[in-house]
Amino acid sequence: MRIYSHHCLENRRGDLLQEDIPAKRSPNRVPLRSVPIGLMVALLAGLMFAAAPAQATTFVNNTAPTISGEAKVGALIQYDQNATWTPTPTSTTYEWLYDGVVDTAAGPNGTTTIPASHLGQKISVRITVSGTGANPNTVVTNELGPIAKGDIVFTTPPTIQGNAQVGSELRAGIPGLSPPGAYHGYNRWLADGVVIDGASGFTYTPSVADVGKKLSFRVTQMRDGFNDGVATSAETAAVTSSAPLTTPTNLHVEARTTTTLTLSWNAVPGAPKYRVRYSSHSDMDDFHSAVFSTNSGVITGLSKDHRYYFRVAVVASNGSTRLTPYTPSPYPSAKTALYQFAAPTNLRSTARTTTSLTLAWNAVTGAPRYKIQISRHSDMDDPRTIVVSS
Numbered sequence: 001m002r003i004y005s006h007h008c009l010e011n012r013r014g015d016l017l018q019e020d021i022p023a024k025r026s027p028n029r030v031p032l033r034s035v036p037i038g039l040m041v042a043l044l045a046g047l048m049f050a051a052a053p054a055q056a057t058t059f060v061n062n063t064a065p066t067i068s069g070e071a072k073v074g075a076l077i078q079y080d081q082n083a084t085w086t087p088t089p090t091s092t093t094y095e096w097l098y099d100g101v102v103d104t105a106a107g108p109n110g111t112t113t114i115p116a117s118h119l120g121q122k123i124s125v126r127i128t129v130s131g132t133g134a135n136p137n138t139v140v141t142n143e144l145g146p147i148a149k150g151d152i153v154f155t156t157p158p159t160i161q162g163n164a165q166v167g168s169e170l171r172a173g174i175p176g177l178s179p180p181g182a183y184h185g186y187n188r189w190l191a192d193g194v195v196i197d198g199a200s201g202f203t204y205t206p207s208v209a210d211v212g213k214k215l216s217f218r219v220t221q222m223r224d225g226f227n228d229g230v231a232t233s234a235e236t237a238a239v240t241s242s243a244p245l246t247t248p249t250n251l252h253v254e255a256r257t258t259t260t261l262t263l264s265w266n267a268v269p270g271a272p273k274y275r276v277r278y279s280s281h282s283d284m285d286d287f288h289s290a291v292f293s294t295n296s297g298v299i300t301g302l303s304k305d306h307r308y309y310f311r312v313a314v315v316a317s318n319g320s321t322r323l324t325p326y327t328p329s330p331y332p333s334a335k336t337a338l339y340q341f342a343a344p345t346n347l348r349s350t351a352r353t354t355t356s357l358t359l360a361w362n363a364v365t366g367a368p369r370y371k372i373q374i375s376r377h378s379d380m381d382d383p384r385t386i387v388v389s390s
Contacts, residue, residue, distance in 0.1 A: 116225025212316020
């Protein structure tokens with residue numbers, strides 16, 4: 001049996017002609033004239049669309065992500081988890097940036113603690129979302145900074161254990177610190193808020209000089225990238241002497257000038273200082289005060305040839321806290337000198353002739369000159385005066 005395929009030919013005028021052309025039989029080949037034209041168009045269109053790849057979308061950021069926290073060394077900064085996306089991603093990664101550069105040590109988490117190495121820089125985080133149904137997308141949050149120095153926090157204050165007594169050891173308790181890490185610093189013991197020279201360890205034994213004062217312990221801690229942290233313990237009670245203090249005795253005058261009186265008294269064991277009150281009135285009205293570290297002292301600024309009254313008591317090292325009663329009444333007294341120097345002593349004749357006498361006497365310290373009066377009368381009537389320099 002012969003098979004003919006149906007072809008359409010075009011003549012020179014453009015008319016379609018049909019011609020039957022013999023063809024070999026093929027079991028898989030269908031005569032084109034047997035396929036409807038509509039079906040053929042549909043098949044061709046299907047082939048075209050199947051060959052073109054699908055157009056994929058990218059995750060769209062609807063709400064900008066932000067970070068929050070205090071831009072300080074040691075502070076915790078966190079991503080606020082406030083960003084929204086379309087479609088919803090299934091995975092989020094984080095890259096923490098300092099001045100736009102990734103810090104690989106920060107880790108791929110939504111929180112980070114600012115290290116000291118980034119002091120003065122600005123921090124942000126780069127967020128990448130991914131998942132099914134869309135291509136990954138990356139956005140960068142707002143910046144915080146420049147990063148300032150952090151603050152050292154004392155979670156517990158320093159403390160002092162022991163009795164505030166002369167000769168009794170006190171021990172300081174170490175305070176708690178935050179954030180954790182390595183610190184360096186120094187310590188100081190204080191008496192009434194003033195640093196005690198050389199007292200920098202964790203123990204301190206009060207001395208006589210501390211009697212009447214309140215002690216405290218101050219800690220200063222330092223760390224790279226942080227402001228210095230300073231904390232001070234509560235004060236102790238006023239330091240007491242290991243033995244009871246008594247009122248000084250035997251208050252007396254040892255020397256005098258026209259404007260000064262040198263006083264002395266018996267020392268009191270354990271006394272840090274002494275305070276003398278003096279007045280020109282026997283009832284100590286309108287008195288003045290002077291503080292001395294030893295059991296003697298010079299009262300200055302007095303009036304010539306004037307009587308003064310005195311009393312003395314033991315006081316603390318601050319010179320104001322009285323630790324014993326004053327000398328009881330009646331108070332000792334003495335007059336200032338009428339003259340600037342005391343009279344020379346041991347006046348004597350060391351040689352003589354028929355017309356002269358050689359005199360000598362004990363020198364008076366500081367005396368610029370000496371005046372000698374000579375008379376033939378025992379009452380020194382009608383004296384002759386001689387001035388010598390030695």
